[in-house]
Amino acid sequence: MSPERYARIQQVLSQRQHDLTLLMEEVHKPHNVSAIIRTADAVGIHQVHAVWAENPALRKGTALGSQIWVKNKHHSNTAVAVAYLKNQGMQVLVTHLDDSSIDFREVDYTKPTAIIMGQEKSGATAEAVALADQSIVVPMVGMVQSLNVSVAAATVLYEAQRQRSEAGMYGESQIPDDEKNAILFEGGFP
Amino acid sequence: MSPERYARIQQVLSQRQHDLTLLMEEVHKPHNVSAIIRTADAVGIHQVHAVWAENPALRKGTALGSQIWVKNKHHSNTAVAVAYLKNQGMQVLVTHLDDSSIDFREVDYTKPTAIIMGQEKSGATAEAVALADQSIVVPMVGMVQSLNVSVAAATVLYEAQRQRSEAGMYGESQIPDDEKNAILFEGGFP
Ligand SMILES: C[S@@+](CC[C@H](N)C(=O)[O-])C[C@H]1O[C@@H](n2cnc3c(N)ncnc32)[C@H](O)[C@@H]1O
Ligand SMILES: C[S@@+](CC[C@H](N)C(=O)[O-])C[C@H]1O[C@@H](n2cnc3c(N)ncnc32)[C@H](O)[C@@H]1O
Numbered sequence: 427m428s429p430e431r432y433a434r435i436q437q438v439l440s441q442r443q444h445d446l447t448l449l450m451e452e453v454h455k456p457h458n459v460s461a462i463i464r465t466a467d468a469v470g471i472h473q474v475h476a477v478w479a480e481n482p483a484l485r486k487g488t489a490l491g492s493q494i495w496v497k498n499k500h501h502s503n504t505a506v507a508v509a510y511l512k513n514q515g516m517q518v519l520v521t522h523l524d525d526s527s528i529d530f531r532e533v534d535y536t537k538p539t540a541i542i543m544g545q546e547k548s549g550a551t552a553e554a555v556a557l558a559d560q561s562i563v564v565p566m567v568g569m570v571q572s573l574n575v576s577v578a579a580a581t582v583l584y585e586a587q588r589q590r591s592e593a594g595m596y597g598e599s600q601i602p603d604d605e606k607n608a609i610l611f612e613g614g615f616p
Numbered sequence: 617m618s619p620e621r622y623a624r625i626q627q628v629l630s631q632r633q634h635d636l637t638l639l640m641e642e643v644h645k646p647h648n649v650s651a652i653i654r655t656a657d658a659v660g661i662h663q664v665h666a667v668w669a670e671n672p673a674l675r676k677g678t679a680l681g682s683q684i685w686v687k688n689k690h691h692s693n694t695a696v697a698v699a700y701l702k703n704q705g706m707q708v709l710v711t712h713l714d715d716s717s718i719d720f721r722e723v724d725y726t727k728p729t730a731i732i733m734g735q736e737k738s739g740a741t742a743e744a745v746a747l748a749d750q751s752i753v754v755p756m757v758g759m760v761q762s763l764n765v766s767v768a769a770a771t772v773l774y775e776a777q778r779q780r781s782e783a784g785m786y787g788e789s790q791i792p793d794d795e796k797n798a799i800l801f802e803g804g805f806p
Pocket of ligand 1 (some may be wrong): 543549579
């Protein structure tokens with residue numbers, strides 16, 4: 427590994443946000459999953475979560491290409507995934523097109539946060555909505571019924587990035603040194 | 617047309633932002649174009665612009681499906697398109713991955729604004745960068761080199777939406793009544 431690349435990876439790792447993540451619930455189009463993971467990486471997410479009961483190819487990671495610098499943890503179902511995230515002390519938000527949802531900008535994303543994104547056609551399941559702490563929506567003033575799922579994810583994530591930048595959370599390294607070294611030595615980074 | 621639908625369309629039209637738009641410069645994947653137009657509609661954009669010299673299918677609108685409630689104006693090349701937008705008194709911004717670009721949040725989007733989005737592989741042309749008033753970038757702290765183009769468009773547009781909401785610009789109708797009626801009567805809305 428060149429010294430420049432080593433320095434770059436150190437820098438990226440030092441800005442990773444360990445307590446910000448996404449849960450993709452059956453998001454199934456590879457171009458959407460890919461766009462979501464690129465955005466996650468860009469705002470400093472270290473690991474995303476997914477429930478892909480219906481999509482073995484995504485589960486095996488074959489559709490994710492080279493985007494291995496964002497770790498992906500697969501869960502067998504939504505209840506297991508949400509329990510896992512809550513166990514980590516995260517507030518669990520679900521993006522949900524409903525009048526009872528609050529505007530996504532009203533949330534405090536400096537808290538440990540996981541955001542559930544729903545399936546392209548059907549949206550988040552009733553189970554996800556019931557289990558989450560809060561439903562959020564990105565406001566729309568047009569004729570279309572919904573945004574593309576990767577667009578909705580990015581809109582919420584860049585609001586989190588904005589709040590976390592202002593709070594100085596990209597300055598301090600959140601990853602313990604030994605884990606950082608493990609990542610560098612295991613070649614977990616491309 | 618049902619009274620509910622008529623009321624809905626009136627409401628949508630009254631929130632349209634006539635002085636906010638996008639210029640797609642050879643953005644060519646239909647799923648990206650479609651996601652961009654959905655987002656444009658959602659933030660109240662009435663008309664988008666495109667240069668699709670290399671993509672006759674998009675030029676004819678065949679790939680855009682039913683998204684006819686956002687008008688699309690095609691220009692033969694980038695110089696013509698930028699001149700057209702500047703003539704309308706717009707500041708022209710180009711999204712551009714370069715150290716000389718300023719953070720997209722530093723811009724005042726309550727001014728009449730057009731935002732250029734570049735081609736998926738090659739990005740915005742040197743000509744677009746030269747002709748635009750300002751280059752902007754969405755900050756990234758990860759390993760990937762760029763965001764998906766529809767994600768980048770949405771991130772910038774929702775910052776514009778945020779600023780314009782705060783400025784009360786979604787309250788006042790910007791479309792003259794005669795144009796509104798023309799749209800309603802011509803069935804320009806689905
Ligand atoms: C295309 S939408 C699903 C539409 C589905 N008919 C519904 O009503 O949920 C796919 C996913 O994108 C996200 N999404 C789309 N538009 C959104 C918005 N305006 N606010 C929040 N999330 C949105 C949600 O995660 C949603 O589950
Ligand atoms: C995938 S990128 C093109 C990458 C190309 N290699 C380059 O360097 O421009 C396609 C388009 O998405 C937009 N884009 C992607 N990431 C962006 C970012 N971080 N800031 C601003 N625009 C971005 C720009 O419009 C860009 O032209």
